[in-house]
Amino acid sequence: MALLGPLALRRVPRVLSIAGTDPTGGAGIQADLKSIAAMGGYGMAVVTALVAQNTRGVRSVHTPPTAFLREQLDAVSDDVIIDAVKIGMLGDVATIEVVHEWLLRIQPQLVVLDPVMIATSGDRLLADSAEASMRGLVGTVNLVTPNLPELAVLVGEPIATHWPDALDQARRLSAGAGTAVLVKGGHLLTDSSPDALVDAAGGAGETLREFLGPRVATSNTHGTGCSLSAAVATVMARTGDWGTAIGEVKGWLQGALTYADELQVGEGSGPINHFHHLWTAALPGK
Ligand SMILES: Nc1ncnc2c1ncn2[C@@H]1O[C@H](COP(=O)(O)OP(=O)(O)OP(=O)(O)O)[C@@H](O)[C@H]1O
Ligand SMILES: Cc1ncc(COP(=O)(O)O)c(N)n1
Numbered sequence: 001m002a003l004l005g006p007l008a009l010r011r012v013p014r015v016l017s018i019a020g021t022d023p024t025g026g027a028g029i030q031a032d033l034k035s036i037a038a039m040g041g042y043g044m045a046v047v048t049a050l051v052a053q054n055t056r057g058v059r060s061v062h063t064p065p066t067a068f069l070r071e072q073l074d075a076v077s078d079d080v081i082i083d084a085v086k087i088g089m090l091g092d093v094a095t096i097e098v099v100h101e102w103l104l105r106i107q108p109q110l111v112v113l114d115p116v117m118i119a120t121s122g123d124r125l126l127a128d129s130a131e132a133s134m135r136g137l138v139g140t141v142n143l144v145t146p147n148l149p150e151l152a153v154l155v156g157e158p159i160a161t162h163w164p165d166a167l168d169q170a171r172r173l174s175a176g177a178g179t180a181v182l183v184k185g186g187h188l189l190t191d192s193s194p195d196a197l198v199d200a201a202g203g204a205g206e207t208l209r210e211f212l213g214p215r216v217a218t219s220n221t222h223g224t225g226c227s228l229s230a231a232v233a234t235v236m237a238r239t240g241d242w243g244t245a246i247g248e249v250k251g252w253l254q255g256a257l258t259y260a261d262e263l264q265v266g267e268g269s270g271p272i273n274h275f276h277h278l279w280t281a282a283l284p285g286k
Contacts, residue, residue, distance in 0.1 A: 013237035015041040016076055016108075017230055018099055019088030019116075020049035020061070020125065026271030027053075027119070027223030032086055032230035034274040038252065041234035044080065046072040048099070049091045051125075055222055055266030058123035063091055066098045073102045084110040084237040086230045087141070089125045096133040103140055110237055111141040114229035115150045120222055120269050138177045143242065145182045145229045146173075163188060167196055167208070175200040180207075182232070182246060186224060191215055195250065197242055209243050211250045220260035220270035227272060228253055252277065 017032035025031070029045045036043035048069060052059040076082065085108045090096045103111060115134050117126040126134065131153055138144050138154060151169050152159040155176075160166035163185060170183040180199040188194070193215045199207040228249060235245035259276035273279075 013041045013083040013234055014044065014080055015084045015086065015230070015234050015237060016044045016046065016080075016082050017086045017088065018046045018048060018073070018090075019086070019226065020051045020091065021047060022051060022053055022223065024054045024266055024271070026055060026265065027226050028088060031223035031226040031271070031274070032088065035227040035230040036086075036234045038274045038277070039231045039234040039249070040238065041084075043230075044076055044082075046076060048095050049089055049125075051089070053119070053121075053123075054268065055270050056268035057121035058119055058125070061091065061125075063095065066094050069095060069098050070102065073099070073106075077102070077106045082106075082108050084108070084112070084233040086233040087111065087113045087137075088226055088229070089116040090130070090134070090137075091125065092127045093130045093133045096130055096137055100133075100137055100140065110233065111143075112229050112233040112236070113137060113141040113144045114225055115144060115146050115154065116225070117150050117153060135177075138173070138179055141179055143180045143182055143232070143236075144173070144177070145184060145225065145232070146170075147184045147225060148187045151181075151183055161189075163190075163194060167198065170196065170198040171200050171206065174198045174206075177201075180242065182228075182242075184225065184228070186221070195246065197246055199242075209246075211246055213250055213254050216254065216257040216260075218257055218260050220263070220272060221257065222269040222271050224253065224257070224272055227256065227274065 015036045022028040033043040050062040170181045174181045178201040185194040195211045197209045231249040256272040259273040
C-alpha cells in the first residue's frame with residue numbers, strides 16, 4: 001500500500017476507527033474517538049465486536065454478523081472521504097477477512113493497525129485460530145503497532161524481554177511484511193517506556209527512530225495502545241511524517257498517563273486522561 005507523500009492536510013482529518021467497544025470508555029472505539037478528537041481529528045467508528053468489559057476485565061463478547069460489519073464499513077466509505085483508518089480489535093478470522101477485503105477494495109490513503117490480541121486484564125481479544133490471518137493483514141497496512149507479546153506472535157518467536165531483542169524482532173517483521181512497525185516498550189520491566197519506529201520495507205535500507213520517555217508510575221494504563229494508534233493515524237494524516245506524528249503523540253500520551261489518576265474511573269486498571277491538555281481548570285495542580 002502506497003505511503004503518504006509529504007502532504008499536510010489543511011482541514012480536519014476524517015479518521016475511521018474499526019474496533020471493539022469498551023462501555024467504561026477507556027479502551028477500544030471509545031478511546032479511539034477521544035484520541036482522534038484530542039489530536040484535532042474528526043472521529044468515525046465501525047464496531048467489530050461489542051465487548052462487555054470494565055476496568056477489571058472482559059465478561060463477554062458479542063460479534064455482529066459479518067454481513068452487518070460489511071454494511072457498516074460500506075456505509076462510511078460510500079459517503080465519506082476517509083483520510084486515515086485505525087484498526088483495533090478484530091476478534092476472529094471472519095472479521096479479519098471482511099476488513100481485509102474492504103481495505104483492498106477501498107484502498108484508504110493511510111491505515112494503522114493495532115494488532116490487539118490480549119487485554120491488559122489478561123483476557124483474549126483475538127482467537128488463537130486468527131493469528132495467521134492477522135499476520136496476513138499486516139502486509140496490507142502502512143503501520144503496525146504491536147506491544148511485545150503481539151510482536152512475538154507476529155514473528156513466531158518468544159516474547160522479547162530486552163529492548164534490543166524487541167528491535168531485532170521489529171526489523172524482521174518489517175522486512176518480512178513490507179510494513180513500517182512501531183514497537184511499543186510498555187511491557188518492559190524498566191524505568192523507561194521506549195517505543196521505536198522501524199521501517200525495513202522496500203529494500204531501501206532501514207529506518208530506526210526511537211521515542212524515549214520515562215515510565216509513569218500509574219496502574220491506570222487501560223487503552224494506551226488503542227489511544228496511541230488512533231492518535232498516530234490522526235497526526236500522520238495531518239503531517240504526512242511518521243516521526244513527527246509519533247513524537248507529538250508520545251508527548252501527549254505521557255501527559256495522559258501522568259494525569260490518569262485524576263479521573264478515578266473504576267477499581268481496576270483505569271483509563272488514561274485523553275483531554276488533560278484541555279481540562280486545565282478541572283485538574284488540580286495543573
Ligand atoms: N507506565 C507507562 N509510562 C509511560 N508510558 C507508558 C507506560 N505504559 C505504557 N506506555 C506507553 O504507552 C504506549 C502503549 O504501550 P504498551 O506497550 O502498553 O501497548 P499495549 O499493551 O498495546 O497497550 P494497552 O495497555 O492498551 O494494551 C507506548 O507508547 C508505551 O511506551
Ligand atoms: C475493545 C478493546 N480493544 C482493545 C483493548 C485492549 O486494551 P487494554 O490492553 O488496555 O485492555 C480492550 N481492552 N478492548
